[in-house]
Amino acid sequence: MAGSTIELRVGGMTCLDCARHITQALERVPGVSSARVNYRAGMAEVEVAQSVAPATLITAVERAGYKARVASAEAPVEPTAASPRAAPAEPNGELLLAAGDADFDLLIIGTGGAGAAAAIQAVGMGGKVAIIESGTLGGTCVNVGCIPSKNLIEAASHYQAATRGFPGIAPCSPTLDWSGVVESKNSLVTKLRQSKYADVIASYPGVALIEGRARFVGGGNGSPVVVTVGKEDRGQTYRARKVLIATGTRSWAPPLPGLDAVGALDSTSAMKLTELPASLLVLGGGAVGLELGQTFARFGVKVTIVEVAARLLPLEDESVSAEIEEHLRADGLEIHTGTEAIRAERQRDDVVLHAKQGSLEGTFCAESLLVAAGRRANTDNLGLDAVGVALTSRGFIEVDATMRTSNADIFSAGDVTGGPGYVYVAADGGRVAAENAMKSLALTGTSRDDARELDLSTVPNVTFTSPQVGSVGLTEAKARELGHHVQVAVLKMDQVPRALVSGDTRGIVKMVADTASGKLLGIHAVAPVAGELMGEAAMAIRFGLTARDVAGTLHPYLTWAESLKLAAQGFTMDLSKLSCCA
Numbered sequence: 001m002a003g004s005t006i007e008l009r010v011g012g013m014t015c016l017d018c019a020r021h022i023t024q025a026l027e028r029v030p031g032v033s034s035a036r037v038n039y040r041a042g043m044a045e046v047e048v049a050q051s052v053a054p055a056t057l058i059t060a061v062e063r064a065g066y067k068a069r070v071a072s073a074e075a076p077v078e079p080t081a082a083s084p085r086a087a088p089a090e091p092n093g094e095l096l097l098a099a100g101d102a103d104f105d106l107l108i109i110g111t112g113g114a115g116a117a118a119a120i121q122a123v124g125m126g127g128k129v130a131i132i133e134s135g136t137l138g139g140t141c142v143n144v145g146c147i148p149s150k151n152l153i154e155a156a157s158h159y160q161a162a163t164r165g166f167p168g169i170a171p172c173s174p175t176l177d178w179s180g181v182v183e184s185k186n187s188l189v190t191k192l193r194q195s196k197y198a199d200v201i202a203s204y205p206g207v208a209l210i211e212g213r214a215r216f217v218g219g220g221n222g223s224p225v226v227v228t229v230g231k232e233d234r235g236q237t238y239r240a241r242k243v244l245i246a247t248g249t250r251s252w253a254p255p256l257p258g259l260d261a262v263g264a265l266d267s268t269s270a271m272k273l274t275e276l277p278a279s280l281l282v283l284g285g286g287a288v289g290l291e292l293g294q295t296f297a298r299f300g301v302k303v304t305i306v307e308v309a310a311r312l313l314p315l316e317d318e319s320v321s322a323e324i325e326e327h328l329r330a331d332g333l334e335i336h337t338g339t340e341a342i343r344a345e346r347q348r349d350d351v352v353l354h355a356k357q358g359s360l361e362g363t364f365c366a367e368s369l370l371v372a373a374g375r376r377a378n379t380d381n382l383g384l385d386a387v388g389v390a391l392t393s394r395g396f397i398e399v400d401a402t403m404r405t406s407n408a409d410i411f412s413a414g415d416v417t418g419g420p421g422y423v424y425v426a427a428d429g430g431r432v433a434a435e436n437a438m439k440s441l442a443l444t445g446t447s448r449d450d451a452r453e454l455d456l457s458t459v460p461n462v463t464f465t466s467p468q469v470g471s472v473g474l475t476e477a478k479a480r481e482l483g484h485h486v487q488v489a490v491l492k493m494d495q496v497p498r499a500l501v502s503g504d505t506r507g508i509v510k511m512v513a514d515t516a517s518g519k520l521l522g523i524h525a526v527a528p529v530a531g532e533l534m535g536e537a538a539m540a541i542r543f544g545l546t547a548r549d550v551a552g553t554l555h556p557y558l559t560w561a562e563s564l565k566l567a568a569q570g571f572t573m574d575l576s577k578l579s580c581c582a
């Protein structure tokens with residue numbers, strides 16, 4: 001039977017987004033050619049190109065988290081073998097969800113950036129979704145990562161600005177209420193956890209939130225995956241068609257003799273300190289160690305960074321590492337790179353860290369020790385063996401570019417897969433995984449159902465020190481190692497009008513371009529707001545722009561972003577010979 005219209009009365013829609021979700025859910029039903037959904041009228045008009053059971057449409061709407069019933073059908077349509085997900089009508093006219101032998105289409109383990117984004121994606125595609133959390137709702141970023149750390153960094157920068165003043169404005173000694181700073185940070189975290197996670201998840205009726213620790217029992221590779229949640233012997237068991245592992249990472253400490261006994265801090269406990277220590281040793285010169293180390297230093301703590309690699313932020317361009325080291329030292333931090341910690345001990349009230357630098361051995365001493373030496377995947381006690389999910393040599397979950405693990409029905413995304421440890425990468429991975437999981441449930445394959453791949457070809461990096469460090473693309477050394485003939489332009493921030501008026505000329509912008517094609521290969525910045533430049537920088541690298549393209553694009557005068565244009569001009573001209581904004 002071809003070309004008929006079925007009208008559904010849909011309950012629970014409140015906005016255009018609801019209408020969009022329902023449209024997507026209906027248009028994914030095989031045989032549906034188009035759907036028009038009006039949320040104000042509470043109606044959906046569904047054009048079907050072939051015979052489709054109304055019950056199938058209703059199931060699709062219910063899976064998207066809304067209620068539906070048939071308002072009218074232009075011509076009678078019969079259930080067909082092509083729509084086996086059609087749900088049988090109950091005697092009272094309500095319809096059962098055709099969940100088959102599974103409780104959920106997608107079961108997500110972890111409510112962090114990856115898990116939450118995946119849940120929204122899957123429910124938008126008509127999935128019946130559950131999301132499990134064993135710790136605090138929202139995961140690392142909102143609770144113990146991005147949000148609290150950036151809030152403390154902001155507080156430290158206001159405190160320091162007051163102590164430094166501005167030409168014509170006398171510096172002062174502001175009264176520091178550290179516990180007030182921590183309380184304000186805690187209340188921001190609570191507010192954002194509620195508004196960005198709890199309220200958002202609750203606004204999707206198609207997503208069930210389950211509390212408890214998840215563990216695989218078995219299944220997958222063609223049969224439903226079985227997961228228990230809660231205590232091992234008394235857990236609740238769920239069956240899911242697809243599962244997403246988004247369990248994140250936790251702080252890791254190197255196996256250093258004596259470390260357990262000294263009561264070292266990690267990033268989470270450091271941000272909860274109720275009193276500031278007089279001095280702090282930071283083990284690790286990566287992003288977390290530098291951000292928190294500088295924050296404490298700005299609040300008056302004597303901070304020493306100990307880093308085993310030859311330079312800070314060892315994955316960044318060498319010039320960037322040198323530049324940021326200079327500015328951190330100017331902020332009062334003591335920095336020891338190429339220095340390996342070998343043992344820790346407590347002597348009276350202090351922590352003593354024994355370390356060696358080449359053939360030299362020595363000790364560092366401080367009131368507290370913060371270990372910021374990396375993170376490890378949360379894969380323990382997940383029962384991965386029961387479902388044959390393989391790990392990489394570094395203990396992360398192995399996935400292909402479509403986020404599928406070695407079990408065809410289990411996907412994974414976010415930090416637990418060992419990719420770049422940023423929440424925007426985690427969220428994108430979660431979306432890709434959920435989209436692919438839902439597509440793989442489709443009854444008939446279309447070109448739209450091809451698995452999507454996570455594109456990590458252009459990942460912007462930001463370290464929120466002051467000045468900030470931002471980079472995207474290849475470092476100069478990496479570009480040369482890959483065989484490119486490169487041209488390099490380095491702009492000092494004292495050439496940037498915005499930096500001059502702001503009285504903050506710290507930093508550089510460095511661009512690396514391929515000599516033959518002129519295409520930009522890498523953009524690296526140390527600047528007060530380098531992070532804000534990385535959106536444009538990522539677009540330039542991702543879409544293969546040349547330095548000429550960037551230099552020839554109008555950039556508003558007296559913005560920090562103008563530094564990108566000036567750096568690009570630096571390939572062909574002497575910037576000191578340019579007039580203002582030329």
Ligand SMILES: Cc1cc2nc3c(=O)[nH]c(=O)nc-3n(C[C@H](O)[C@H](O)[C@H](O)COP(=O)(O)OP(=O)(O)OC[C@H]3O[C@@H](n4cnc5c(N)ncnc54)[C@H](O)[C@@H]3O)c2cc1C
Pocket residue numbers: 109110111112113114115132133134135136137138139140141142144145146147149150212213214215246247248249267288378382413414415416420421422423424426464
């Ligand atoms: C101090 C710090 C600062 C950071 N700053 C930034 C920043 O400025 N910008 C940025 O982009 N990124 C930042 N990050 C990184 C960012 O926080 C992470 O990349 C991101 O949160 C990872 O998200 P995820 O979903 O993969 O994992 P997570 O957010 O860690 O979520 C995993 C969740 O799974 C739960 N879980 C684990 N095992 C189980 C189980 N068996 N059953 C049920 N639930 C389970 C955990 O409780 C957790 O809630 C920072 C990280 C730290 C530590």
